[in-house]
Amino acid sequence: MSPSASSSRSASRTSGQPRRAAVIGGNRIPFARQNAAYAKASNQDMLTAAIEGLVARHGLAGEQVGEVAAGAVLKHARDFNLTRESVLGSSLSARTPAYDVQQACGTGLEAAILVGNKIALGQIESGIAGGTDTASDAPIAVNEGLRETLLTLNRAKTPGQRVKALTGLRPSQLVPEIPRNVEPRTGLSMGEHMAQTAKQWGISREAQDEIAASSHHNLAAAYDRGFFDDLMTPFLGQTRDQNLRPDSTVEKLATLKPVFGRGEGATMTAGNSTPLTDGASAVLLGSDEWAQERGLPVLAHLVDAQTAAVDYVTGNEGLLMAPAYALPHLLARQGMKLQDFDLVEIHEAFAATVLTTLAAWESEEFCRDRLGLDAPIGALDRDRLNVNGSSLAAGHPFAATGGRIVASLAKMLHEKGSGARGLISICAAGGQGVMAILEAA
Amino acid sequence: MAGTYAGLVNSPVGRKLATQLGLPRPATLRRYAVGEPLVEGSVLVGGLGPAPVAERVRALLKSEGIDTVDELADGDRVAAVVADLTEAAEPSDLDALRALVAPALRGLRPSGRVIVVGREPSSANGFAQAATRRALEGITRSIGKELRAGATANLVLVGDGAEANADAAVRFLLSGRAAYVDGQVVRVGPGTPTEPADWAKPLAGKVAVVTGAARGIGASIADVLARDGATVLCVDIPAAGDSLARTANRVGGTALQLDVTADDAGRQILDHATARHGGLDIVVHNAGITRDKLLANMDQARWSSVLDVNLGSILRMNEVLLADGGIRDGGHVVLVSSIAGIAGNRGQTNYGASKAGVIGLVDALAADEGLRARGITVNAVAPGFIETEMTAKVPFATREVGRLLNSLNQGGLPVDVAETIAWFSQDANAGVTGNVVRVCGQSLLGA
Structure with missing residues (x-):
């Protein structure tokens, strides 16, 4: 999105303010490291578990909610109706409609925005937004060559054609297609892309390790004070995020070898990058009236949202920089400054993602040349950033991260008191970014 | 089985x-299922003299469409016998009980019932009446041991003028809900019971909280309370949240992940019940743990964790739950004691202490003038050998002995404990407070 698109900033609102969707509560299962606790759980198992915990917490068994929108990034072909199937396997009324959403790592937050917008427009009174991902139970497909041969065989009408099709078979076609964490248009992994951006911005190894260590410390502290008691339901014996290392230190993190980038300047390690993770989350949204009728608390309202995308293929912009571009639209529409937010959640795809995003907003040059702003957005008080930890500690089952953050931030804002505002920023593959603003009810 | x-x-x-x-x-x-009659067959009802309770029982059974007979003809088989000995004053009066019950026993139907009704010995006039009244307990318990084929014998002691309040107790003891309640004494006192509009939903419109609801007996309590019409707030520790969610969703209630030992546990429960369900009528303090060791080897952690979860937390939660603005007037509090709190158990000094403490607490709460004035009943169940995940881990020989050392020659099921708790939770049973009813199949332990 080019900065000039800002001319349409205020055009999206029709006459009168629509109502705001309420964030009522959330639930997630603890996140597990790849091929560990949830190695044999499917996306549907995990999404169903997340929904079931949400239903139990809010007394929704047998109820028909307006809709359930959720998705997964790594998805089997059989899961074409993943969310609806999960609803059918849950205690919700079978008359609850559902659909799948997929916007890479933005899936969970985008789903919440979709449901929230329908509530705001009065099309539904309640809804559940969620996401799930498994890096363990990955969809392995047949080799592309084999697939083509089989399809040709299927189309063959005569014995001769069939024989001819079969002659296309090669031993090499037995190698299956395994999903890879790479951008199709560059062939580079997300980590390699991030390493390039981090290098451009001169992000230090120490700064990244500090982000990682505080993520672990903050998440551990949140567990210790029972913050997740009403945000999480155990699954398959896991009661805490498996990736969490409460005793992580900058010193220990400094000993790890870089895994992305090359040579002297390589700064990104397994410690300051999120690991592949399995898990699911779900958020309950509704109108204030719907919540009130059921005696359910309203933690926060969904105030606004913005997505953006960058041209990382030919446009000389970092793959994960899109949130930096989304923010000015939100600020302008809401008449806010970055510094007005009481809490900010920037998804830690990599520690460097957080740091480059913050650096970009502080950069006069970037804000002027790339965002078309007269002045830089400015620095963010770090005490307001990811105060209960983020993906580096919790892990990042792609589509589940949005739901994790929306529910946690809503609760944090509620604890701060009415009117407190929070910002969510999630970068996604394909050079995209999703942002949202919540305000404590 | x-x-x-x-x-x-x-x-x-x-x-x-x-x-x-x-x-x-x-x-x-014979266990209760919705829609089934109280008893399967006719009931022999009789007693000594005017037998005021017998008269009520006849009316109750008639309203349920169950035939009653005053005496047995040859070869008659009955499903139950109700013997009203409230007028018994001399030892010689007890022969009326023998004469009524004895002929019925051989032909008693499977899972039959013998219910003896008497008066409280401590309120007797004179030595002979006190001795006679107490004799009923010895007779009833002995009948319980003589009975076969799943039949039980229980004694109901009715306070003067509280005859009407005995209906709910008789109804319960006759039914399949009391399958594993045997050899027990139920005391019925003053109070203002209200009958439910529908006996299939005796708890309709009520809000109940059950702690320890994720698994085992607690999950069964949630099931039974919900079946009887209550909305159930299910509480368990966060680590048991997945099982808790299953319970809550099964019963159409809500799940609250909460450690009952938390300082604000009572407040959290009350706030949740008030906000979500509009109030609180029934509190079931079921959460409990065991940390068994011989006292000789018992460390402080095992000792104090059991006492805090099983007893200390209840005292703390009650400060909020039983205060004004907590449980509604006319509400019901049910605690879970244990046979180990009555008979003691090797390796369970900590557990036995907590469960005996529960009985002391029930006595004190039931006697509390403030709670009495608000019509709040407080009772406890004391389970014997109940088939749960916990008892499944007991070594084979010990387990088989536990199962067999009772008049019904088997372990009870979680639902048996739950049924008794649901009965304590009925407004129709408002005359029963301060009772500890063992759900033990008349276990030999602590008898």
Whole structure:
């Protein structure tokens, strides 16, 4: 999105303010490291578990909610109706409609925005937004060559054609297609892309390790004070995020070898990058009236949202920089400054993602040349950033991260008191970014 | 039937063998199912003199469409006998009980019932009446041990002028809800019971909280309370949240992940019940743990964790739950004691302490003038050997002994404990407070 698109900033609102969707509560299962606790759980198992915990917490068994929108990034072909199937396997009324959403790592937050917008427009009174991902139970497909041969065989009408099709078979076609964490248009992994951006911005190894260590410390502290008691339901014996290392230190993190980038300047390690993770989350949204009728608390309202995308293929912009571009639209529409937010959640795809995003907003040059702003957005008080930890500690089952953050931030804002505002920023593959603003009810 | 012994002696070959060897053969107990009659068959109702309770029982059974008979003809088989001995004053009066009950026992139907009704010995006039009244307990318990085929015998002591309040107790003890309640004494006192509009939903419109609801007996309590019409707030520790969610969703209630030992546990429960369900009528303090060791080897952690979860937390939660603005007037509090709190148990000094403490607490709460004035009843169940995940881990021999050392020759099920708790939770049962009813199949332990 080019900065000039800002001319349409205020055009999206029709006459009168629509109502705001309420964030009522959330639930997630603890996140597990790849091929560990949830190695044999499917996306549907995990999404169903997340929904079931949400239903139990809010007394929704047998109820028909307006809709359930959720998705997964790594998805089997059989899961074409993943969310609806999960609803059918849950205690919700079978008359609850559902659909799948997929916007890479933005899936969970985008789903919440979709449901929230329908509530705001009065099309539904309640809804559940969620996401799930498994890096363990990955969809392995047949080799592309084999697939083509089989399809040709299927189309063959005569014995001769069939024989001819079969002659296309090669031993090499037995190698299956395994999903890879790479951008199709560059062939580079997300980590390699991030390493390039981090290098451009001169992000230090120490700064990244500090982000990682505080993520672990903050998440551990949140567990210790029972913050997740009403945000999480155990699954398959896991009661805490498996990736969490409460005793992580900058010193220990400094000993790890870089895994992305090359040579002297390589700064990104397994410690300051999120690991592949399995898990699911779900958020309950509704109108204030719907919540009130059921005696359910309203933690926060969904105030606004913005997505953006960058041209990382030919446009000389970092793959994960899109949130930096989304923010000015939100600020302008809401008449806010970055510094007005009481809490900010920037998804830690990599520690460097957080740091480059913050650096970009502080950069006069970037804000002027790339965002078309007269002045830089400015620095963010770090005490307001990811105060209960983020993906580096919790892990990042792609589509589940949005739901994790929306529910946690809503609760944090509620604890701060009415009117407190929070910002969510999630970068996604394909050079995209999703942002949202919540305000404590 | 889960028991390996029970399975064996009820198999075709095992049955023959057991009969020849004189081994006990556990019967399949009649348990309550919605829509089934109180008892299957007619009921012999009689007693000594005017027998005021017998008169009420006849009316109650008639309203349920169950035939009653005053005496047995040859070959008559009845499903239950209700003997009203409230007028008994001299030892010689007790023969009326023998004369009524004895002929009925041989023909008593499977899972039959003998209910003896008497008066409280401590309120007797004179030595003879006190002794006679107490004698009923000895007779009833002995009948319980004589009965076979899943039949039980229980004693109901009715306070002067509280005859109407005994209906709910008689109804319960006759029914399949009391399948594993045997050899017990139920005391009925003053109070203002209200009958439910529908006896299939005696808890309709009520809000109940059940702690420890994720699994085992707690999950069964949630099931039964919900079946009886209550909205159930299910509480358990966060680590048990997945099982808790299953319980809550099964019963259409809500789940609250909460450690009952937290300082604000009572407040959290009350706030949740008030916000979500509009109030609180029934509190079931079921959460409990065991940390068994011989006292000689008992460390402080094992000792204090059991006492805090099983007793300390209840005292703290009650400060909020039983205060004004907490449980509604006319509400019901049910605690879970244990046979170990009555008889003691090797390796369970900590557990036994907590469960005996629960009984002391029930006595004190039931006597509390403030709670009495608000019409709040406080009772406890004391489970005996109940088939749960916990008892499944008991070593085989110990487990089989536990199962068999009772008049019904089998372990009880979680639902049996839950049924008794649901009965304590009925407004119709408002005359019953300060009771500790054992759900133990008349266990030999602590008898």
